[in-house]
Amino acid sequence: MTIQIKKKNSVSGLLEEIEKRTGLDLSICFQCKKCSNGCTVGDLVESPPSEIMRRLHLGAGDELLESDLIWTCASCETCSSRCPMGIDVASVIDALRVLSQERCKGKSTPQVFNRAFLNSVRKHGRTYEMGMITAYKMGTGKFMGDIDKFPMMLLKGKLSLLPSSGSDKKTVKRIFKNIRQKKEVR
């Protein structure tokens, strides 16, 4: 399969930026492909981890941020666990996710889910599943998904009707505010 290196939006590519953010030296990757072979979603994506690495080496720019692995990766840490050079591949994917969120307002379902999750934590200090699920459904427009599971989950007490009240919301709100302010400065 042929993949074009487009160097979109960055003359020198994303490699330096990713190395800076992860603190890793990615030049030590010698393309053994152990990461891709162990990747949980390796056969479901266009570019598995070793190919993402190669594209970075070859100077890929912002077009890499649209690669489907970034939001299909299950964060299982198998790649990092197996790399013979000890590269934390999972953190490279995380760095690409963070960069992707900074540069493009994505609508992939995992992104919408993460936003719903973190908004729930910011508001209640702990995840409030009913609120989170509602926000996720509104964000994706997929209202009917898993609708058949709701009655059973409620009956079995697997879903709380009300948000939790025991957490130190002040500290949690402080953390989120601090992160947001830092982002605005950047």
Add this chain to the structure above:
Amino acid sequence: MKFAYFPGCSAESTARDMHASTVAVAKTLGIDLVEPEGWSCCGATAAHQTDPVLSVSLPAANLVLAQQMQMDMVASCAACFNRLKMANHKIQSDRTLCKQVAEAVGRDYDGQVKVRHILEVLYEEVGLDAIKAAVKRSLNGLKVACYYGCLMVRPQEVMKFDDPENPTSLDRLVEVMGGEPLDWPHKVECCGGGLAMSRTDVVLKLTDSILKMAQDVGADCITVSCPMCQVNLDLRQKDIKKQMGHDYGMPIIYITQLLGLSLGLAPNDLGLNKLIVTPNNVIEAVI
């Protein structure tokens, strides 16, 4: 044996049974678990996929509480366990991050609180011999596929718990309870974790593969120690039957529920009635 106990957000909803069985088993074995007052979400997968400082600050806020209590922090949820340990690792190895976290949380934290999984406590503080002696009901040779998932054992240099490719901590516990832990290759195959809602298609493929292997090796049930894994493997069996035509009927039971049963506790006290695929075969084998 007194520990700060981090229940995790799912303990109040989808994993009420994990929480109930952990607390019940701890009480029976003389382990005192104290919830830090005001504990908050560890950030799970969403935080580390969104912002590196957030992903460490959220767990750090809880570790600060444990430090004030002067206790080790124990978690039952594999994801919380992973995030708490990862927070310590990053704070200890990155001075800049350590300062950023202190600023976000509003408190200094040195990353020194010892974080342990409930299994570690059972092994290191209680000991297998003591657990064996406390067993009231044998599992009577119940064939158990021990499923560890990802976050409890990976990445190894951070988690330092069991083996990342062929762990055996659950297996040995099952043995001590009189069960037969099965040798199978899917111990640490990912179930899809946090993609539960956002990429259910991926989760169905992954869980189908795990369930099929467990069935192929003759498992009566799968035992787990992560609430995400439990929900994925349990809840999705209905979807797998509908979409793929595979009917597994495989009970997915927390290790603490299995242990509770063998220690003589009542099934409902362990939340066994909350499992979607009913564990009748497990209960009948034991009681």
